[in-house]
Amino acid sequence: MTRRAFTFIFITVLVDSIGYGIVLPVFPSLISALTGKSIAAASIDGGWLAFAFAATQFFCAPVLGNLSDRFGRRVVLLGSLFCFGIDYLIMGFAPTLGWLFVGRVIAGAAGATFSPAYAYVADISAPEKRAGNFGLMGAAFGMGFILGPAIGGALGMLGPRAPFVAAGVLALANFTFGYFALPESLPLSSRRAFQWKRANPLGTLIQIRKYPVVFGLAGAVFLWQLAHQALPTTWSFYTMVKFGWSSAMVGASLAVVGVIMALSQGFLTSRIVNRFGELKAAVIGLVFAALCYSGYALASETWQMFAWMLPWALVGAAYPSLNAMMSQQVPATAQGELQGGVASLMSLSSIIGPPLMTGLLGYFSMPQAPVHFPGAPFLCAALLTFGSLVLCLRAAPRAESIDAASEAAR
Numbered sequence: 001m002t003r004r005a006f007t008f009i010f011i012t013v014l015v016d017s018i019g020y021g022i023v024l025p026v027f028p029s030l031i032s033a034l035t036g037k038s039i040a041a042a043s044i045d046g047g048w049l050a051f052a053f054a055a056t057q058f059f060c061a062p063v064l065g066n067l068s069d070r071f072g073r074r075v076v077l078l079g080s081l082f083c084f085g086i087d088y089l090i091m092g093f094a095p096t097l098g099w100l101f102v103g104r105v106i107a108g109a110a111g112a113t114f115s116p117a118y119a120y121v122a123d124i125s126a127p128e129k130r131a132g133n134f135g136l137m138g139a140a141f142g143m144g145f146i147l148g149p150a151i152g153g154a155l156g157m158l159g160p161r162a163p164f165v166a167a168g169v170l171a172l173a174n175f176t177f178g179y180f181a182l183p184e185s186l187p188l189s190s191r192r193a194f195q196w197k198r199a200n201p202l203g204t205l206i207q208i209r210k211y212p213v214v215f216g217l218a219g220a221v222f223l224w225q226l227a228h229q230a231l232p233t234t235w236s237f238y239t240m241v242k243f244g245w246s247s248a249m250v251g252a253s254l255a256v257v258g259v260i261m262a263l264s265q266g267f268l269t270s271r272i273v274n275r276f277g278e279l280k281a282a283v284i285g286l287v288f289a290a291l292c293y294s295g296y297a298l299a300s301e302t303w304q305m306f307a308w309m310l311p312w313a314l315v316g317a318a319y320p321s322l323n324a325m326m327s328q329q330v331p332a333t334a335q336g337e338l339q340g341g342v343a344s345l346m347s348l349s350s351i352i353g354p355p356l357m358t359g360l361l362g363y364f365s366m367p368q369a370p371v372h373f374p375g376a377p378f379l380c381a382a383l384l385t386f387g388s389l390v391l392c393l394r395a396a397p398r399a400e401s402i403d404a405a406s407e408a409a410r
Contacts (some may be wrong), residue, residue, distance in 0.1 A: 002241030004183075005120070005124055005126060005183055006121065006125075006133065006234045007040035007180075007378075008178070008182055009117050009120050009121060009137070009138075009180055010136060010137070010140045011078070011079070012117060012174060012178060012182075013117055013140040013141055013144070013275065014140040014141075014143055014144050015144070015170060015171075015173075015174040016081070016084065016144070016148050016166070016171065016174065017085070017140065017142075017144025017145060018140040018144040018148040018151070018167075018170060019088060019144075019148065019167035019168075019170045021144050021145045021146060021147070021148020021149045021151075021152060021173050021254060021258070022149070022151050022152035022155065022164075022167045022170075023088070023091075023152055023154055023163050023164055023165055023167055024149055024152060024232070024235075024236055024250070024251075024254055025149055025152045025163070025247040025248070025251035025254065025370040026045065026153075026156040026158075026160040026162075026163050026164075026247050027046060027156075027236060027251040027260070028042055028043070028237050028240060028247075029156070029160040029247060030091075030160035030161065030164075030238050031045050031046055031049075031097070031099075031267070032068065033162065034094070034096060034097045035097055035098070038197055039237055039240045039241055040237065040241050040361070040362055040366070042237070042347070042364060043233075043234065043237035043238075043241075043358045043361050043362050044355075044358050044362045045234060045238065045356035045357060046282070046354070046356045046358055047233055047356075047357065047358030047359060048252060048355060049100055049104050049159045049354075050104075050229075050232075050353075050358075051173075051350075051351055051354050052101050052105055052108065053104040053105070053107055053108040053350070054103045054108065054347045054348075054349075054350030054353075054354070055108065055347075055350040055351050056104075056105050056107075056108025056109050057107075057108040057109070057345035057350070058350075058351055060108065060109045060110070060121050061245045062243065063074050064080070064116065068349070069119075070409065073116045073119055073120040073123065073142060074182050074183070074184045076116045076183065077116040077117060077120065077178065077182065078175055078178050078179055078305035079110065079171075080110045080116065081174055081175040081178060082110075082171075082175045083106055083107060083110030084107055084110055084170035084171045085105070085168050085169075085170075085174075085175060086106060086168070086172075087103045087106045087107035087110070087168075088103070088164050088165070088167040088168030088171060089164070089165065089168035089353070090102060090106065090164055091103040091104075091164045092161050092162075092163075092164030092165040092167075092168060093161070093165075094328065099105075102196040103137070103317060105350055108347075112403075117137065118137065119321070119338075121133050121134065121137060124329055125328075127328055128196055128253055129354065130323075130324045130327055130328070131240075131269070131270070131273045131281075131321055132270035132273065132274075132320075133321050133322075133378035134320035134323050134324055135266070135270055135273075135316065135317070135320040136265065136266060137265075137267030137320075138261065138264075138265035138269070138316055138319065138320055139261070139262045139264075139265040139267075139269075140260025141261065141264030141265075142257075142258050142259070142260070142263075142264070142265055142266070142267075142316075143258060143262045144258065144260050145254055145255065145257055145258025146255050146258035146262060147255075148254075148258070149250070149251035149252070149253075149255045149258065150221050150251050150252065150253030150255040151163070151166070151251075152247075152249020152251050152367055153247050153248040153249075153250065153252060154248070154251070156247040156248065156251070157248070160247075167300035169272050187238065192230070192317055205341060208363040212289075214326045214329045214338070216391060216394060216395030217322055217325055217326050217391075217392065217395045218342065219228065219307035219391045219395075220282075220322060220388045220389075220391040220395065221322050221326075221342060221345060222345070222346075222349050222384070222388075223384050223385070223387045223388035223390075223391065224286070224289075224318065224319065224322070224384075224385065224388040225345070225350070225353075225355050226347040226349035226352060226384050227289070227293065227380075227381035227384035227385045228351075228381070228383070229349060229350060229353025229354055229356070229357050229381075230262065230293065230351075230353075230357045230377040230378050230380065230381035231381075233353065233354040233357050233377075234356055234357050234358055234361050234377045234378075235253075235254070236248070237255065237358065237361060238361055238374055238375070238377070238378075239305065241365050241374055242374045242375075243301075243302050243305070245302075250294040253305065253306070253309075254270065256306065256309055258291035260309055260312050260353060261312070261316055262282075263279045263313060264312070264313040264314070264315070264316030264317075264357050265316040265317075265320065267314050268313060268314070268316065268317065269281070269317045269320055269321075270385050272284065272314075272317045273317065273320075273321060273324075276322055278321040278325050279321070279325070279392075279396045280315040281321040282317065282318050282322050282325070282360070282392055283389065283392065283393070284314055284317055284318075284387055285314060285315045285316065285317040285318025286315075286318050286385055286386075286389040286392065287323065287389065288314040288315050289312075289315045289318060289385045290310070290313050290382045290385040290386050290389070291311060291379040292308050292309075292311050292315060293376070293378045293379070293382035293385060294382045295307075295308035295311075295377035295384060295398060296375065296378040297308045297375030297376070297377075297382065298375060300405070301360070307389055313392040322392065323342070325396075326338060327344070355382065356377075356380070357381075358377070360376040360377045360380060361376065361377050363376075364376045397406045
């Protein structure tokens, strides 16, 4: 059952990421068509749409994480899939920019599928296998990016709304399949009572503070995710503004990123972790991420953007290693709460990140800007990644000492 359940979760994340990737190449064109603004100016609206999604998710993700600890992962996962299908359809038929905001709020309330999916994987994975299995989840996301943007770029030829409708149909089909095929992973003996004081962003973070090592690593994850906002929120806008890429070219570039992510997290992550350990694997990923962000910021030709994608193969080890280090510091009954808390931190980074990154892009792309530097969001991401590295190195010695003490006790 474990292999069958893991396979289904892998497919669920894959299909969901395909739906997410489908819409990325045409998102700038849809916003521009609804508002009549240039691509550079539309990027700021794109940032606020991401803000609406993240702000809603920030308050709802801990509720979903705690509900999954109480009622099981299955119902939460399926509910998220259903709401995402409705979200894409609303955005596909939106007559005004306001309806795009409605769709993003619905999706944010659903909390996304990744938090319960990671909790599901933690339920069915042995501790020593979690980093590798989390890496495979990242591989599914990467594979979705291979197919999604390529499909989105092709469907974009039919108009900017077509990929949104396709993504909605895909999400609802995945929900239907999961309703009949997905087993529950959390046994009744491992469930705990739902408590509102723990099912809110502050309450969840307070619970995480009971584990000092986790709290420190969570700070590293927060800065990592804040830096990462430069990619989904500005990539399409940035490449269109600086290099004049079409939606098809944006889709092709994201597909290349997906290939690299899939190869990295499906094949390299577990090997890097097994050879160097989770800490060194995280450090390797963070160092190369800072280099890649800097390369994107300073690129002056299209080929340079593709060249800097290649080192990203080593970046994939960062988040799975950090997540596994945190997961091993909490009991089985609190895995959902941990992933809900991590999702809250990620949502907080998504609240701050999109307006920050798209604001930097919009400001430094305007004619009146003191310096014309559209790469500003990627340079900011490089600095934030360096901060994540510092926090990771500070928390790591305590994590290793606790693990050693636990091993000696056994």
